[in-house]
Amino acid sequence: MIKKNSKYLFLFILVFGILYTYTIIGEEYIRNTYMYINKYYILSNFGWGNNSSSIFLKIVNKETYNNCIVVKKISDYEGKYLIGEVGTDKYAYLDCKKELKYKGYFYINYDNENEAKFNLTKEEIKNKFPGKIKYLKAQKFLNLYGEGNIGQPKEVVIVGIFLWTITIIFLIIIIKSILKYI
Known part of the structure; x- marks a missing residue:
């Protein structure tokens, strides 16, 4: 027995x-993680349910409302620039007041708040950053470099x-x- x-x-x-x-x-993915890029940009995945599986690049303090961009993949280039590819533009998010129609690639300078460009092509990114760019899935990048509920x-x-x-x-x-x- x-x-x-x-x-x-x-x-x-x-x-x-x-x-x-x-x-x-x-x-x-681990929920409720974020990364301050500079004064105007925050990378985060706050949300519940299916919304938390998307990574949002929030544009704050530049306008009277918050804007959000869904990020598919992202890279840290020599500790000076954040380079990424924009994902789908259909989402629901808690405090994003306006959906932006960004496509392609973008880069943001960590130190200079005014040096950020969006709607770039892959070739434009390669011209600006001649070295090999190693992209990570946005969620994995945020889990590695972000703050919040990281790790178990x-x-x-x-x-x-x-x-x-x-x-x-x-x-x-x-x-x-x-x-x-x-």
Whole structure:
């Protein structure tokens, strides 16, 4: 009876451990992260549900309302410029007052608030920045360089390690019991 129940318990823990790893530790996006680029620009992914999977470049303090641009991929060029590609222009966002019709590529200087250009082509970006530009998905970039809820809480990692430890112990016990019968 105990052996039969231990098999089901092991199977449950194994499936739970795999799902846990897939959904929590391996999750690509982490909500509520942001990055101040300079006085006029903020990169963020604040929101709930599906809205939080998009990265927004917010243009603030230049006009009386907030504008937002969805960013698909982004790069940090020599620590001086933020270079990115604009994503889709259809979205709903909490405090973006106006949707902007930007396409193509853009760059923003971290130090000079007035040096930013939008609606550029790939060739224009290559001419301005002659070195190889390594783009990251916008969400991955924000997870690496942003602030906020970055990384998993220590408790979640500890619980995950605990569950995987239990799973491995059960696996060792089952393998030992199988080897006894062989």
